Amino acid sequence: MSDGHGTGERESATAELARCREEIERIDNEIVSLLARRLKLGKRTGDLKRAAGLPILDPTREAAVIRRVTGVARDAQLPTEPIREIFWQIVGMSRRVQEQTSESL
Amino acid sequence: MIIVTKSDVSDAEIDHIRERIESLGMRTHLSRGERRTIIGCIGDESLLDEVPLRSLPGVESVTPVLKPYKLASREFAADRTVVRVGGRDARAEFGGREISVIAGPCSVEGRDMLLSTAREVRQAGASMLRGGAFKPRTSPYAFQGLGEQALRLLVEVRAATGLPVVTEVMDTRQVDLVAEHADMLQVGARNMQNFSLLAELGRVRRPVLLKRGLSATVKELLMAAEYIMANGNHDVVLCERGIRTYETATRNTLDIGAIPVLKRESHLPVIVDPSHAGGDAELVAPLAFAAIAAGADGLIVEVHPDPERALSDGDQSLAPTGFATMMQSLAAFAAAAGRTMGTPAEARAVA
Numbered sequence: 001m002s003d004g005h006g007t008g009e010r011e012s013a014t015a016e017l018a019r020c021r022e023e024i025e026r027i028d029n030e031i032v033s034l035l036a037r038r039l040k041l042g043k044r045t046g047d048l049k050r051a052a053g054l055p056i057l058d059p060t061r062e063a064a065v066i067r068r069v070t071g072v073a074r075d076a077q078l079p080t081e082p083i084r085e086i087f088w089q090i091v092g093m094s095r096r097v098q099e100q101t102s103e104s105l
Numbered sequence: 106m107i108i109v110t111k112s113d114v115s116d117a118e119i120d121h122i123r124e125r126i127e128s129l130g131m132r133t134h135l136s137r138g139e140r141r142t143i144i145g146c147i148g149d150e151s152l153l154d155e156v157p158l159r160s161l162p163g164v165e166s167v168t169p170v171l172k173p174y175k176l177a178s179r180e181f182a183a184d185r186t187v188v189r190v191g192g193r194d195a196r197a198e199f200g201g202r203e204i205s206v207i208a209g210p211c212s213v214e215g216r217d218m219l220l221s222t223a224r225e226v227r228q229a230g231a232s233m234l235r236g237g238a239f240k241p242r243t244s245p246y247a248f249q250g251l252g253e254q255a256l257r258l259l260v261e262v263r264a265a266t267g268l269p270v271v272t273e274v275m276d277t278r279q280v281d282l283v284a285e286h287a288d289m290l291q292v293g294a295r296n297m298q299n300f301s302l303l304a305e306l307g308r309v310r311r312p313v314l315l316k317r318g319l320s321a322t323v324k325e326l327l328m329a330a331e332y333i334m335a336n337g338n339h340d341v342v343l344c345e346r347g348i349r350t351y352e353t354a355t356r357n358t359l360d361i362g363a364i365p366v367l368k369r370e371s372h373l374p375v376i377v378d379p380s381h382a383g384g385d386a387e388l389v390a391p392l393a394f395a396a397i398a399a400g401a402d403g404l405i406v407e408v409h410p411d412p413e414r415a416l417s418d419g420d421q422s423l424a425p426t427g428f429a430t431m432m433q434s435l436a437a438f439a440a441a442a443g444r445t446m447g448t449p450a451e452a453r454a455v456a
Contacts, residue, residue, distance in 0.1 A: 057130075059127065059128055059129060059130040060128040062127065063123075063124045063125075063126075063127035063128040064124065064128075066123075066124070066127060067120050067121075067123070067124040067127075070120055071120065074116060081135060085337065088132075
């Protein structure tokens with residue numbers, strides 16, 4: 001482990017690490033609040049689908065959402081498969097929220 | 106159903122093919138190999154009749170998968186899967202050219218025995234450490250393992266030796282705890298069809314070592330792997346550990362034929378446990394040689410510093426010297442099978 005890193009260097013790295021972690025926590029908070037916003041919109045689209053007499057489950061729309069974010073991820077040079085997995089989870093959450101509303105009506 | 110794409114397929118064409126399939130409520134799985142890319146379709150295949158798959162741009166061929174396992178089947182992957190275990194400081198892999206050997210005590214009995222065993226097996230060429238924390242014992246009165254204390258010891262010894270660790274998880278309630286400590290999670294033979302445990306392991310980002318059940322067929326083993334994979338975790342290593350037959354001279358009968366069959370049916374790595382298969386220290390080396398000759402990607406072997414005093418499975422544990430001797434002889438069998446033995450962790454650390 002003692003490959004030439006001095007005490008000063010190590011201390012500044014530790015401080016930088018703590019700053020990075022704080023920033024990560026801020027980003028995580030943002031992600032969660034963005035998800036909350038997205039789910040709220042999901043609930044709204046559920047109500048609108050019912051008002052328009054459309055079915056809640058819309059695989060064509062889900063597939064289009066996934067394809068679109070795949071392209072966005074690729075343009076951002078992110079690995080596309082994990083992003084697709086994350087968005088399938090989000091799409092699934094949104095679908096469940098939409099279905100919940102129908103039960104409560 | 107699997108779709109093999111043309112060699113010059115574009116990303117946009119792949120996206121389009123997947124969107125068409127997913128519009129039907131199915132899911133897709135992409136496998137990019139060196140020479141070809143495969144899109145696997147998961148879900149009710151009768152829905153696909155509506156889509157003229159063969160005429161979509163970028164499609165080379167469309168083949169139905171008639172087996173009940175899809176993600177685990179050989180057809181679904183462009184190449185064989187290499188499962189990577191551990192991180193930068195301690196790593197191992199299964200399914201490549203190298204034979205990887207996991208060794209260590211049946212149960213973690215204490216710090217000193219674990220550390221000394223780990224150092225000796227590493228010296229002999231093992232690339233991973235095993236050690237039971239939670240033990241599924243046939244008798245409720247037998248030693249049940251040190252539990253969380255054992256997990257902490259495994260982490261400590263991992264840091265001291267650079268060997269990644271594998272340990273068994275018996276219950277869905279333990280999954281998060283064990284995943285925090287171990288590099289690889291083992292499903293024991295008795296839990297191979299514990300479907301809620303398999304599903305839970307599908308959600309974990311840790312490779313799984315799936316042992317074949319005592320009376321499970323090859324198909325059932327692959328369906329168990331499919332459970333883990335269908336829930337999102339594709340890093341599964343299969344383990345043949347002997348099956349129950351009418352023979353009583355050995356603890357179980359090592360099903361050598363299962364090795365080439367699993368390698369034909371699946372892209373997943375296959376390793377063998379010669380310790381549980383024979384149930385006798387004298388049988389470990391010959392069974393290990395046969396496994397490697399038959400095409401296994403690795404071994405998991407029980408090694409105890411003092412087998413006579415082991416709290417569990419003493420009869421089938423090798424002493425460190427016996428393990429070292431076996432490892433030396435194993436090299437010739439690996440070479441005959443067109444494989445190499447892993448570089449000992451010590452040599453890797455220096456490099």
